[in-house]
Every structure is written in C-alpha cells, then in structure tokens.
Amino acid sequence: MAVARNVLKQQKQDLTQARLDALGPVTDQGWSAAARGAALDRLVQMGLPHARDEYWKFTRPEGLTQATPAKAAVFETDEALIFDQVDRLKVVFVDGVFSAEDSDDLTEAGLKIDRLAEDSDIHWAQGLYGTLEANGQDPVARPLAALNTAFATDGVLIHVTESAKRPISLIYRHTDDSSDAILHHVVKLDAGTSLTVLENGPAAARFNKVMEIDIADGAAFHHVRAQGRDHERQAATHIFARLGTESVFKSFTLTANGRLTRNECVIELTGDDAVAHVAGACMGDGDFHHDDTVFITHDAENCESRQVFKKVLRNGATGVFQGKILVKEGAQKTDGYQISQSLLLDGDSQFLVKPELEIYADDVACSHGSTSGAIDEDGLFYLKSRGVPADQATDLLTIAFIAEAVQEIEDEDLAQEILNRVEGWLERRRG
Amino acid sequence: MLTIKNLQVKLEDEDKQILKGVDLTVEAGKVHAIMGPNGSGKSTLSYVLSGKDGYEVTGGEATLDGEDLLDMEAEERAAAGLFLAFQYPVEIPGVGNMTFLRTALNAQRKARGEEEMSAADFLKFVREKAKTLKIDAEMLKRPVNVGFSGGEKKRNEILQMAVLQPRMCILDETDSGLDVDAMKLVSEGVNALRDEGRGFLVITHYQRLLDHIKPDVVHIMANGRIVKTGGPELALEVEQNGYADILEENA
Numbered sequence: 001m002a003v004a005r006n007v008l009k010q011q012k013q014d015l016t017q018a019r020l021d022a023l024g025p026v027t028d029q030g031w032s033a034a035a036r037g038a039a040l041d042r043l044v045q046m047g048l049p050h051a052r053d054e055y056w057k058f059t060r061p062e063g064l065t066q067a068t069p070a071k072a073a074v075f076e077t078d079e080a081l082i083f084d085q086v087d088r089l090k091v092v093f094v095d096g097v098f099s100a101e102d103s104d105d106l107t108e109a110g111l112k113i114d115r116l117a118e119d120s121d122i123h124w125a126q127g128l129y130g131t132l133e134a135n136g137q138d139p140v141a142r143p144l145a146a147l148n149t150a151f152a153t154d155g156v157l158i159h160v161t162e163s164a165k166r167p168i169s170l171i172y173r174h175t176d177d178s179s180d181a182i183l184h185h186v187v188k189l190d191a192g193t194s195l196t197v198l199e200n201g202p203a204a205a206r207f208n209k210v211m212e213i214d215i216a217d218g219a220a221f222h223h224v225r226a227q228g229r230d231h232e233r234q235a236a237t238h239i240f241a242r243l244g245t246e247s248v249f250k251s252f253t254l255t256a257n258g259r260l261t262r263n264e265c266v267i268e269l270t271g272d273d274a275v276a277h278v279a280g281a282c283m284g285d286g287d288f289h290h291d292d293t294v295f296i297t298h299d300a301e302n303c304e305s306r307q308v309f310k311k312v313l314r315n316g317a318t319g320v321f322q323g324k325i326l327v328k329e330g331a332q333k334t335d336g337y338q339i340s341q342s343l344l345l346d347g348d349s350q351f352l353v354k355p356e357l358e359i360y361a362d363d364v365a366c367s368h369g370s371t372s373g374a375i376d377e378d379g380l381f382y383l384k385s386r387g388v389p390a391d392q393a394t395d396l397l398t399i400a401f402i403a404e405a406v407q408e409i410e411d412e413d414l415a416q417e418i419l420n421r422v423e424g425w426l427e428r429r430r431g
Numbered sequence: 432m433l434t435i436k437n438l439q440v441k442l443e444d445e446d447k448q449i450l451k452g453v454d455l456t457v458e459a460g461k462v463h464a465i466m467g468p469n470g471s472g473k474s475t476l477s478y479v480l481s482g483k484d485g486y487e488v489t490g491g492e493a494t495l496d497g498e499d500l501l502d503m504e505a506e507e508r509a510a511a512g513l514f515l516a517f518q519y520p521v522e523i524p525g526v527g528n529m530t531f532l533r534t535a536l537n538a539q540r541k542a543r544g545e546e547e548m549s550a551a552d553f554l555k556f557v558r559e560k561a562k563t564l565k566i567d568a569e570m571l572k573r574p575v576n577v578g579f580s581g582g583e584k585k586r587n588e589i590l591q592m593a594v595l596q597p598r599m600c601i602l603d604e605t606d607s608g609l610d611v612d613a614m615k616l617v618s619e620g621v622n623a624l625r626d627e628g629r630g631f632l633v634i635t636h637y638q639r640l641l642d643h644i645k646p647d648v649v650h651i652m653a654n655g656r657i658v659k660t661g662g663p664e665l666a667l668e669v670e671q672n673g674y675a676d677i678l679e680e681n682a
Contacts, residue, residue: 376521376523379521379523381483381484381505381521382517382520382521383523383531384482384504384505384506384509385481385483385505385506385508385509385514385515385517386506386509386531386535386538386539386591386595387506387509387510387535387536387538387539387542387595388506388534389504389506389538389542390506392534392538393506396526396530396531396534397525399525399526400523400524400525400526400574401525403524403525404525
C-alpha cells in the first residue's frame, strides 16, 4: 500500500510540475502577491487532481490538468446571444483577456468595480482574494481553484455598497481554438445590499474560473449563468460563498454542450437564518461530460439550503452529481434539501451520483433524492392524443423535467432567457 | 363518421387476443354507448382507436370519414378530429394547463393548415369554455392534472374536448370516480357539445351516466365483440338484470 501511495504521490507531483512549468513563475501582482504565493504552496502540497482521488472518480481530470489544453473549435451561430434583451452592465473577456472596447464603462452607482489585472499596492479585496478559496480546501481538496488563485491573469472585483440597479454581466467570448484562460472574480456585498451577476459564453478552449462571494448580513446575491454552446470546450469553475445572517445566495447554471465541465460550488452558512439555493440544468449530447460538485456547510441556526440539479442526456453523454450537506454541531433547525435527476433520452447515456449527508446537530430536517429515467410514455401518449407531434411533445416533457431547477431563478425575464436557450438546443438537435 | 369493421387486436408483447372482430358505426350527430363487463375489451377499443402503443391490429379496419385511422400517428388522428377522454387522465408535472391546451390547439390547427390562435384570443376562448365547467383561473395555471381531484381531472378532459372541438369523441368511463354533482357537471359539458356534425362513443359500466348523456344507440360488448345492439332501453335492462342474461343469449 505504501508503495502504491508513493507512486500516486509521485504521479501527482509530476503532473503538477508539468503544469507549473507550462504556466511559468507566479508574477508579482502587487497587493495579491501574498495570496498568490500561499495558493501556490497549497497547490504544490495537494497536487493536481488525479483519477484516483475520491472526488474525481466519476470525472477524468486529465483535460483540465494537462500542461496545454486540447484544441476546441469555435462554435458558429446566428442565434441571438443570451441576455441580449436584459439591461445590464457588460464586462467582456475574449479568450480570457479583458476587452475594454466591448465592455461598458465600469463606473456604476453603488458599486466599485475594479479589474484584478490593474496593478496597485493596496486594495479592498486584499484579505478576501484567495481567502474563501483557501477555507474551501478543507475537508475536500480543490487544487484547480488553488491553481487559479495563484495564476489568474484577470477578473473583476466588485464591492457592493448600495444595491445594484442592474445586473453585472460577465461575457466570455471564445475566438482562439487553443486559448487557456484563468479568471478570478471577487464579489463583496455590504450588509443589506443586493446584486445579480450574469455569466455567459464558452470563454476559451480551456477555462479555469473562480468566483469568491462574501455576503454580509441581510445581503442578497443572485447568479444566473449559461456556459456557452461550444462543443469542444473544457472548463473547471468554482464558486466559494460565505453567507452572513439573514443573507441570500441563489445560483442557477445552464450548461448546453462542452466536452468537459466541472462546476464546483462551496458554500458556508455562517450566520443564522441564511438561505442558499444552488441549481443547475444541463443538456448533453454525445461526448459531453458534465459534473456538478456541491458542498454546503451549515454552521449557524435556522438556515435553509437547496440543491436542485437536472440533467438531460443523450447519445452517450455523461452526467455527474456529487452533492454534500454538512450540518455542524449547533446548526439546529437546519432545513437542507437536495435533489438530482437525470432524463436519459436513450440507453447510451449515464448518470453518476454521490449524494452525502453528514449531520452533527439533532434538530434538523435534511432530505436528498436522486432518480434516473426516460421520457414518461403515458405523458407522451397523452400529449400526442391531443394533437401534439411526438418531437414537440418530447421537447415539452424535457422542458418540464428541468422546470424545477429553472424555477430557482427569481427573475422571470432571466428564467425566460434560459428557457429560450433550452428550446434552441432542443430544436438544433432535431435540425 | 366512425366506421369499425371486423377489428381484431392483440397485445403486442403477449399472445393475447383482446378484440375478436368488432363491428360498429357511429353516425354524425349520434351518441352511441358501449357497455360491458370488466375485461370485455372496451378500453382497449378506445386506446387502439386513439393510437396508443402496445397493441397489434391483426385484422379489420377503422376509418374516420373514410380516412384510415389505424395508419395514422396518434397526433394525426387528433388533428383529423378524434378525441379520447381518458379514464385515467395523465399528470404532467412542469407543464401548465394553459400551455398544454394552447400547444395542442395550435398543433392541430397547424396540421390542418389553419392559422394559429393568438395568445390573447386563446385566453378569451379558454376562459369562456372553462367558466361553464366551473374551472377557475387557478386550475388553468396549475400543471396538467397534477394535484387535481378525480372530478377536476374529468372536468379538465371535457375542457380539452370543448377547446379542441373534435368531430368524434370517445369517452372512456368518464363517470368513474365522480360524485353525483360532478357527474352532472361533466354531463352538461358533454351535452353542450352535442351537435349534428359530431359523433360520440360513450364507454361506461353503468346506466347512471346515460341518464345524463342520453344515447341514441346502446351496444353490449363481451369477450372482444359487440354482442347486442339496441336502443336506450338496453341500458336499463343491463341495470336491472346485469350482463348474465345477455351473455347467455349469445353464448
């Protein structure tokens, strides 16, 4: 055993070294230098993910860890871009590089928006940058996030001092078939404020993104994301959120296409009466692999958490869900809910699930469930008997399947944008 | 309107013959009732006519105004004007009742080469139909049949019938699970649709539904065949004496 462990350790070290060699040294980035250095130490200590790691058994990490990314063709489409009709402040990155030309002016009432790449010696984000990521490394290692903190080339730092009038929209364009982007965002909401962040686009051939969100008492953070339609792109994303008393965190992600996507969400409820909802819907076809890995820690009383994940899979696509609810001692009256379901449109696709509950308080209500199934034949016949053609009936039932996740989006217009995108995906599949 | 000749049907997965030569003609403007004991093949007839999978037609034919029904997909039969009110209406979580109705109506219109109905016109149209069936706005918003009571489900079937305005309506045990008041409401809904251009085939176990929906012709089905045909008095005879006498006559 000891020999095997040493071999594994050596393999991870070699892998990590190869990646670090390709990245080059951590450049001195002014105020973030200390955080970057500490993150690099964490990364070297942990090593990059390996297929033998407990939380990488269902998802092969090679595409995310290898020194250079696999090429990913750019998806051409005439379809309108998502969120186009939404009044928003646009921040555009092209292959991971900020585009001032395509972005709006970053001055916005109630907000202070800076770029990570803008050099200075002191900054409000110092002390936050890399902090939630570092906290989130225990008890489960997330080496790709540590790599991100050490090597991120850019990102936005948003300080919300008064509730935002319109969403901040982060747009990730992909134009280069071998781009390798690393972005790191920090969002800090002061007490009682609110902000909506939208994200869309494939970003790069390979994308590593971290968003750290610090939500003070009574503040509300809403997040709606569509991960882009490029078939061959690969992405590892992490959300690290810390919630204060009576605060709210709600995140929804739509993933249609992409060869490999790993979305991790690590949430810590640290103040009483806080609410955290994480939801996702994915539409996968062919060599599509999509992994949602969620870890929610209840460390305060009377908090509510919901995890709602729906995966539509066909043609050999793979969906993964690893979701955990940890209720710490003293986190009484916790209300934890977790559901993960897949709709398998044929017999070739698979759904791999690992739900976990770990509870150290005695007065809590936690539930989890997971199902896999095909389109309901009775429902299909019922619709057909009313004149709805088979294809349209299947689409209607598919949209109905993901509805519980989409309903987690509070803003009806944003929910409709997501549904339009899903309809587009279904239509293209029939094309 | 609906013409069924020597229809023979077996289960697809089992070597079990359910219909053994059914002959039946429903004329426009008429209400035909089919009664019969459990397992006689009544529901199978309704499913085969509406195009449900799982059955194999081994002989005979069924046409709607001369068009071969058995050769069509279920949705094509609906667009051609056939409607089945289900014995057990299906729950469809996540699909709103209004969306369902509008999708169905517009799909049928499209299939017939007609213009789709606008959202505003449709809303007005449905509200009016719903009102007479005592279906409130809340029920129209909810997912199709989810959490509906037995009576609400059957009323919802009749609402669909009123909205889609089919030429040939098959009602499969629409009275099952209904209390007296609900049966009255549903029957009134059906009677309001009676029209000289429309045919009805009402499948039921009991005479009591036929007190409300008065049939022109009553058929008794047993062991996969129509064994006796008569006027409304035949239903009363069944109510009084059961099926035994009739089955014996035909044994």
